[in-house]
Amino acid sequence: MGTESFIVQKPLSELIADQLKRKIWNKEIHFGERLLESELAETFDVSRSTIREALRILEIEELVVSKARKGTYVASFTEKDLTEIIELRTLIEARAFIQAIPRLQKKNIQELKRITEKMKAKVAEGNWNDLFDLDMQFHSYVVNLSDNSRIIKIYDSLQVQIRTFLMHLDQFYSSHQSFYDEHTQLLDALISKDVQIVKKRVENHIEYVEEKLLGVKEQRRKSPVSKV
Structure with missing residues (x-):
């Protein structure tokens, strides 16, 4: 049997989380800015559930914070x-x-x-x-x-x-x-x-x-x- 090479592809939510990180680091998205699921879903042409997964990844990494009944925001560094x-x-x-x-x-x-x-x-x-x-x-x-x-x-x-x-x-x-x-x-x-x-x-x-x-x-x- 011949050997086959496999390219490990990240889940779409992780790829979007990576892009959002890069936008924050490039100062295209600012500290304290609100991240709207609907706008991000349209920007990346994906479902809102995929955006929610991406934002959960960023929340675990403490790059965004989710506020009850207020939405998700880019974390500010004190x-x-x-x-x-x-x-x-x-x-x-x-x-x-x-x-x-x-x-x-x-x-x-x-x-x-x-x-x-x-x-x-x-x-x-x-x-x-x-x-x-x-x-x-x-x-x-x-x-x-x-x-x-x-x-x-x-x-x-x-x-x-x-x-x-x-x-x-x-x-x-x-x-x-x-x-x-x-x-x-x-x-x-x-x-x-x-x-x-x-x-x-x-x-x-x-x-x-x-x-x-x-x-x-x-x-x-x-x-x-x-x-x-």
Whole structure:
């Protein structure tokens, strides 16, 4: 019997959920915007039940919220949400990057170099969305090298939240080049296989966002004691 190749096709509801995610990340659909089943069914030329399934997928991923008798809305990210994601990324990625060091082989370094070279090309194009997608590829690749199934599972469950979080960052980097430079520094740290350097680079990469996006540390330092 000859071998046959099969293409695994996602269910239509998942394909539509993916398209809606991309529209949110591209800022074609905005935080807090109401999503009407009837309009989406017409846009995608599918049944309303398929749209409901797609919205349920996004709700599980916490990208939309369903409000009783009000409808479904794109979730808004609060400062608390952003702070929690930053804290989780620091905890998970710092540990995963360190665990990946002894498993980092020449082929893995070559793959990370390939991703950063793609980033370099996107710098010239000035495309933040593609840079953020490549950022996810870079970080996920290293996390998977950690060979810690539970860390990988937790990180995978956060993928959509992290990618949505990245939407907020374009205004805080001085340039596309600086975003690319941070990843070449992360790669150099991994190549060095120095645990302390890797840990520091990962923390700096994520805490830079904390400083710029939320101003958490600066705010804490300058916040006056309230008087009664």
